[in-house]
Amino acid sequence: MAETETFPERRRGSGVKLVYDLLRDEILDLVLPPGSPIDEVQLAERFGMSRTPIREALVRLAGEGLVETLPNRSTMVANIDFLNMHTFFDALTLMYRVTTRLAASYHQPADLEIIREHQARFTAAVEAQDALAMIASNRDLHAAIAEAGRNPYYISLFLRLLDEGRRLLRLYYQSFNDRLPREYVDEHEAMIAAIEARDVELCDRLAKAHADQIVRQIQQFLARDQRQSLPL
Amino acid sequence: MAETETFPERRRGSGVKLVYDLLRDEILDLVLPPGSPIDEVQLAERFGMSRTPIREALVRLAGEGLVETLPNRSTMVANIDFLNMHTFFDALTLMYRVTTRLAASYHQPADLEIIREHQARFTAAVEAQDALAMIASNRDLHAAIAEAGRNPYYISLFLRLLDEGRRLLRLYYQSFNDRLPREYVDEHEAMIAAIEARDVELCDRLAKAHADQIVRQIQQFLARDQRQSLPL
DNA sequence: TGCATTTTATTTGTCGACAAAGAATCGACG
DNA sequence: CGTCGATTCTTTGTCGACAAATAAAATGCA
Structure with missing residues (x-):
């Protein structure tokens, strides 16, 4: 389960894009199913970086509606609104x-x-x-x-x-x-x-x-x- | 020029929205003219908070195209594209x-x-x-x-x-x-x-x-x- | 046992600090 | 006097840490 991905020396500023692209793909490919929670610390460990760039990637994803974020509580993959x-x-x-x-x-x-x-x-x-x-x-x-x-x-x-x-x-x-x-x-x-x-x-x-x-x-x-x- | 605005005790989590709303208004009302640079530190001082929430507000504004951000260099108010x-x-x-x-x-x-x-x-x-x-x-x-x-x-x-x-x-x-x-x-x-x-x-x-x-x-x-x- | 309340634990929001990347400044050399 | 290169300076990107907010667990009481 805990596959050790290794992200070696990155250029300064490339971190957010990396996280953003990968998360985005995983969301759109349903690797991360709708409604599943997203833990910042977990992602930070997975990508081997601090929470700051993770956070920025999540904010951008939220801006596109791919992720929903409840104040002071965990953000999660946006649900598919079958009703509308x-x-x-x-x-x-x-x-x-x-x-x-x-x-x-x-x-x-x-x-x-x-x-x-x-x-x-x-x-x-x-x-x-x-x-x-x-x-x-x-x-x-x-x-x-x-x-x-x-x-x-x-x-x-x-x-x-x-x-x-x-x-x-x-x-x-x-x-x-x-x-x-x-x-x-x-x-x-x-x-x-x-x-x-x-x-x-x-x-x-x-x-x-x-x-x-x-x-x-x-x-x-x-x-x-x-x-x-x-x-x- | 340096008017001392005072933003007293804020609730946790309200900072980004405050900055976002105000910046947004100032951009749309042309108080901040297109092309003018936006300094994070300056904003942080003005609002009496750290750079982190400022940054998040800017990321959101960038997501809506109201602000353009060059990598490693200052972000600025989006220009009006008269050509298109x-x-x-x-x-x-x-x-x-x-x-x-x-x-x-x-x-x-x-x-x-x-x-x-x-x-x-x-x-x-x-x-x-x-x-x-x-x-x-x-x-x-x-x-x-x-x-x-x-x-x-x-x-x-x-x-x-x-x-x-x-x-x-x-x-x-x-x-x-x-x-x-x-x-x-x-x-x-x-x-x-x-x-x-x-x-x-x-x-x-x-x-x-x-x-x-x-x-x-x-x-x-x-x-x-x-x-x-x-x-x- | 069942419910309300306190305590603990988890996770986020914010902070101050540091290092990298450019831009600006300065200086050497032609 | 102008151009190129090194150096300083400014501003961003990232980090680790701490405190607030909420959920979960534990405790007390009927």
Whole structure:
């Protein structure tokens, strides 16, 4: 249980980022399940540093809503709010649409290259049936599209939503079959082509369809999960 | 210059919030102009506390983009990015529309009361020609509308945008006439009525018109300002 | 035994101090 | 007189320690 990780000579100032990135990944990959408490001292020992940088990393995570902190009492991994899931779906769909539209308008050649790289990775993940790689590359792909749209406000909200979605999908692929429909690959291709053609309206329609597809799939899972957890 | 503020016995844990709130206000009201450096030690002395809580407040402000921090070097008040102002306008307009639409759908009676209170304050500010009160109450009014829409993702993005707008407007009303068109009062009234009538489409149109109006006014100011700062 | 109250224990919030990383200053050399 | 390099100085990043706040355990009492 107590694996001795060793973090050798670090550069001054790199500590927070190290802790932040790792904690973030562990939260989004559900290694740290929602609601689990986070002990500062324990983390300090684990990373071989003082509590100060740990604390700063936690404050940043709290700012992004990945961690909830009760005053004078332990901070814990943020819960997933299943009750208000529809607000998440609503915002996610809107951001899919808006970022894809903007990408159609403002993308530059270099953006398309990056987007295509991510799409290639996503395709490879689908063919390898590697669910985690699918989740990651799907996220990266849409993040790249958002970047091509060049609106920092949308980008930051979208990233937050995609991360939250990463947690949800992770939940999904832990419990069920590890296959993501090949459809997604084609939908992505269509979106990329529409972006390249700078066809804003087509982008909007494709993005909405794509988002609806994903939302439907997650909702299906949620419903199924809810049925399973019903008392008999 | 060195006014001796006294912050007497504080409760444990209240320090960060105190510093955060005050710094935030000073940044948004341009008491701390964009680009001005922030010295931790100086703040620590001013508030009569150690650097630790100051630091945490700064980390949180950085998370909201109100403050930029260079590694190993001083953190400073975030600059206003005049070059990419259109991304701000675009996001602001969209959030005006979305939050008003959602308010039409999801508001409850208590929400309308709160909204009307803010509108009353806004009206009073307009009649008193108190620009700062207008800015504040206008912000609060739209924040209340967003709250009535009950989507935390939109709410947080919108609040961020409204704050950024508060800085812009502050810039505006420092330099020019302190009058906001009476039109805004009527536009607000129309929006509130549409929300109450749960007319989503009308809300959308009114919100868009209102946003366009505000954007146009700010752009007008920016253009005028740019002309003035041209070398002769 | 069951409940209220005191005591202990754990964990956070804050502090003062020190060392590293730049920036500014000074000085040597051309 | 200007440029480069060493030195000082300022400001941040990190540390270990202590005290407040709360939870958990222990104690007293009916």
